[in-house]
Amino acid sequence: MTSENDRPDRSGGGAGEGPGRACDIATAAAAELDGRGVVVSWTRAAERLLGYPATEVLGRSAVTLLAVPGDAARVAAVAHWAGDGWSGSVAARHRDGHAIQLAVEVSPVITAATGGTAAPERWSVVALEEWRVPGGGVNQLMLEPFLAHAPVGMAVLDTDLRYVWVNAVLERLIPLEQRLGRTVAQVLPRDEADAFEERMGQVLKTGKPVMDYEFRTRNYADPNQERAYSASFFRLAGPKGRGVGIWYMVIDVTERWRAQEGLALLNDASARIGSTLDVARTAQELADVAVPPLADFVAVDLLDSVLRGEEPEPGPVDSTPTMWRAGQRSVREGCPEAALAVGEAVRRQPWSAIGQCLLTGESVVEPLLNADSTWVAEDPRRADVVREYGFRSVMVAPVRARGITLGAATFVRSRRQGLFDADDVRLAEELVARAAVCLDNARRFTRERTAARMMQRNLLPHALAGGVALDVASWYFPADVPSGVGGDWFDVIPLSGARVALVVGDVVGHGIDAAATMGRLRTAVRTLANLDLPPDELLARLDDLVIGLMETRRDGGAGADDGTAATALGFMGATCLYAVYDPVSRSCTMARASHLPPAVLAPDGVVDFPDLPAGPPLGLGAMPFESAELELAEGSLLALYTNGLLETYDRDIGVGMARLGRALAEPGATLDEIGGNVVSALLTGPPSDDAALLLARTHALDASQVASWDLSADPAVVAGARNLAGRQLAAWGLEPLRFTTELVVSELVTNAIRHGSGPITLRLIRQDAALICEVFDTGSTAPHLRHARTTDEGGRGLLIVAQLTRRWGTRYTANGKIIWAEQGQGEPPRESSGEAPRETPGKTPGDPAPPVPAPHDAG
Structure with missing residues (x-):
């Protein structure tokens, strides 16, 4: 046996690494072990330290002297550390049974070469009570209790990933007897163990x-709750840096995780909710965002007034309002639990969970659902749903924004572990509050858009009538833009002489301003059309009106500082196409102000786009407008449209016009069928610009409906003209209109002879519901009504015509003017204010009429 005073210092470590450096080696206990860990040398200091005499220790394994099995495993590992030493703290068992914490250093002393490697044959063990080592008292009295009872979980594992030590925190989660000596895979759940093993191996x-x-x-104490943890892994190294085990630390970060999850949910909601200004879509986005991060099923119910865009009453909802399911989402496909x-x-009762939420304006939470819960009792069908899908908790949050209640959002948990708590309520209220602002914005937009579209519908024609000249049909599609309205318009305007005007236009821009301007231009066109102006002159007058509008807006906004100037200058003009079709001559006169030309489909199926003078846009006032006249065969089809129908972001005007031509050329199709073909071919989705289409199929009046006579400018022909008109009405079977028509003919012919010049032409046109009388002369003087005094001999002719007919007027031609009057068939003649009709000067009622020419075709 080696004397305790003869042992050399074999710590081999730096200061503080072992007992040889920590204190006087003379006071340390020493022993020697063979290669199998059997004690072969035992000093008196070792006997004083542990109480075992040499006779009881020699020949025994050193492992039997240890108090903790984990320390035994570490000591047993010494045999595998060829050439290495080991130092650390172990618990030894005193002969009387109490444990002693020792600071130990193990070093190889005899090494034999075997098979090319150096295998230790003898080990030197130096030990000292740990409290005697400088700093050892701290280790013993403070460090070990601190580690064992620290507020974070800690564990030590060997290189085989077997637990050799855990502190009290981890012991509370899984008992110590279920950990020590077992591997990670045997202790932790599979997914968790796989992740731990991967990181520990790394x-x-x-x-x-x-x-x-x-x-x-899952929370081991409460399986219904889910917890979040953060783990950090470190390698335990021996004196020469070789890994001897793993130490890891686990911290409960559930609160941090929930805060991060909540912030991520709110951030996601900010990006996804409110992507459109559609109320229902926004409600669905709220449900989509909340499932599954917050709940397993979410339903959003909104008040009926909100979906209509109306303004709800401020404050709580204290009645049983009608609500609509605006959006819902579930972790289960198809929302089977809804x-x-x-x-x-x-429909909710005031005492229901949603009713309470709407009444109080506060969230309602029922943490654990059963058949007696309020949320279940308000709808008996829910009891079965709760049992079938395992509903655990429900929360109802009010949807409120800007002081008004819009509805309620219901959150339900079933698959998700845990019940709704105060943190969930705060998160749900914040989420719903953000969504409520988007819903209210969408509601306000719906209200404004509805008002704008209603105004636009009221400004556009409600019904179109082409009379005997045209069969008409129209289509209008608002742009798919936030405003939803634009400045496109179309109209069909009856004119004198059975003629019909067709007009289509496009105001630059979108929104209420463009729609209002469109309404003003449409009204102006109808007013100018009633003056029977030629197309080119009408566009010139309309151009002056647009220039005036732009100047007025520019002047009105120049001095404003509230943003109205920019709005005023936003109107930059308009385009327009104006056409007049005459069914008697089958002529169509057109003029356009930078608008797209019409498409003309001939009866033989050939589609043509007439080359009309383009003209400048309305509002420039730079160049004059020109008109062109076409002769259309009966049954021709006219298509007037705006650029929104043809032009898209991926298609230019030329391609659109080619598609339009092919869609129009369908033999035997009705106007509705043709229009449907055009829309299907050109509008594959919501248009990016307003799109308008006006179709008109032409008719012609044959000779049996028109009678015309050329008259000389002699007052003597007036009586003959009356007789001609009377005989023609008799031939048409319109005897009830004979008396009135003869008076009208007499007055109009007399005025033409007295105030006009050149040859005179009398023409009668019979329509289905009207009779038109026209008198043409070469004069340019415009007639007008006069209110003659009782002493005046004349001046009452046009007043009599106005009293006897439905309407009358004057239109100018290239060679003169036409005075016309229109009567309704089947209408009784109007009274003539008590005055007898004026006869032709120099003739009495019984005189025979002078010779007049026979009627001829008006064409």
Whole structure:
């Protein structure tokens, strides 16, 4: 046996690494072990330290002297550390049974070469009570209790990933007897164990620690709750840096995780909710965002007034309002647990969970659902749903924004672990509050858009009538833009002489301003059309009106500082196409102000786009407008449209016009069928600009409906003209209109002879519901009504015509003017204010009429 005073210092470590450096080696206990760990040498200091005499220790394994099995495993591992030493703290068992914490250093003393390697044959063990080592008291009295009872979980594992030590925190999660000596895979759940083993292996291999690995697992104390943890892994190294085990630390970060999850949910909601200004879509986005991060099923119910865009009453809802399911989402495909489908009415009682939420304006939470819960009792069908799908908790939050209640959002948990708590309520209220602002914005937009579209519908024609000249049909599609309205318009205007005017136009821009301007231009066109102006002159007058509008807006906004100037200058003009079709001559006169030309489909199926003078846009006033006249065969089809129908972001005007031509050329199709073909071919989705289409199929009046006579400018022909008109009405079977028509003919012919010049032409046109009388002369003087005094001999002719007919007027031609009057067939003649009709001067009622020419075709 080696004397305790003869042992050399074999610590081999730096200061503080072992007992040889920590204190006087003479006071340390020493022993020697063979290669199998059997004690072969035992000093008196070792006997004083542990109480065992040499006779009881020699020949025994050193492992039997240890108090903790884990320390035994570490000591047994010494045999595998060829050429290495080991130092550390172990618990030894005193002969009387109490444990002693020792600071130990193990070093090889005899090494034999075997098979090319150096295998230790003898080991030197130096031990000292740990409290005697400088700093050892701290280790013994403070460090060990601190580690064992620290508020974070800690564990030590050997290189086989077997637990050799855990502190009290981890022991509370899984009992100590279920950990020590077992591997990670035998202790932890499979997914958690796989992740731990992967990271521990990486740490053992590289020596680089893994920090802050976060994972979630069920709460061992409460399986219904889910907790989040952060784990950090470190390698335990021997004196020469070889890994001897793993130490890891686990911290409960559930609160941090929930805060991060809540912030991520709110951030996601800010990006996804409110992507459109559609109320129902926004409600669905709220449900989509909340499932599954917050709940397993979410339903959003909104007040009926909100979906219509109306302004709800401020404050709580203290009645049983009609609500609609605006959106819902579930972790289960198809929302099988939902009692209602999206779009169905929801009727709640005041005492229900949603009723309480609407009344109080505060969230309602029922943490654990059963058949007696309020949320279940308000709808008996829910009891079965709760049992079938395992509903655990429900929360109802009010949807409120800007002091008004819009509806309620219901959150339900079933698959998700845990019940709704105060933190969930705060998160749901914040989420719903953000969504409520978007819903209210969408509601306000719906209100404004509805008002704008209603105004636009009222400004556009409600019904179109082409009379005997045209069969007409129209289509209008608002732009798919936030405003929803634009400045496109079309109209069909009856004119004198059975003629019909067709007009289509486009105001630059969108919004209420463009729609209002469109209404003003449409009204102006109808007013100018009633003056029977030629197309080119009408566009010139309309151009002056647009220039005036722009100047007025520019002047009105120049001095404003509230943003109205920019709005005023936003109107930059308009385009327009104006056409007049005459069914008697089958002529169509057109003029356009930078608008797209019409498409003309001939009866033989050939489509043509007439080359009309383009003209400048309305509002420039730079160049004059020109008109062109076409002769259309009966049955021709006219198509007037705006550029929104043809031009898209991926298609230019030329391609659109080619598609339009092919869509129009369908033999035997009705106007509705042709229009449907055009829309299907050109509008594959909501248009980016307003699109208008006006179709008109032409008719011609044959000779049996028109009678015309050329008259000389002699007052003697007036009586003959009356007789001609009377005989023609008799031939047409319009005897009830004979008396009135003869008076009208007499007055108009007399005025033409007295105030006009050149040859005179009398023409009668019979329509289905009207009779038109026209008198043409070469004069340019415009007639007008006069209110003659009782002493005046004349001046009452046009007043009599106005009293006897439905309407009358004057239109100018290239060679003169036409005075016309229109009567309704089947209408009784109007009284003539008590005055007898004026006869032709120099003739009495019984005189025979002078010779007049026979009627001829008006064409």
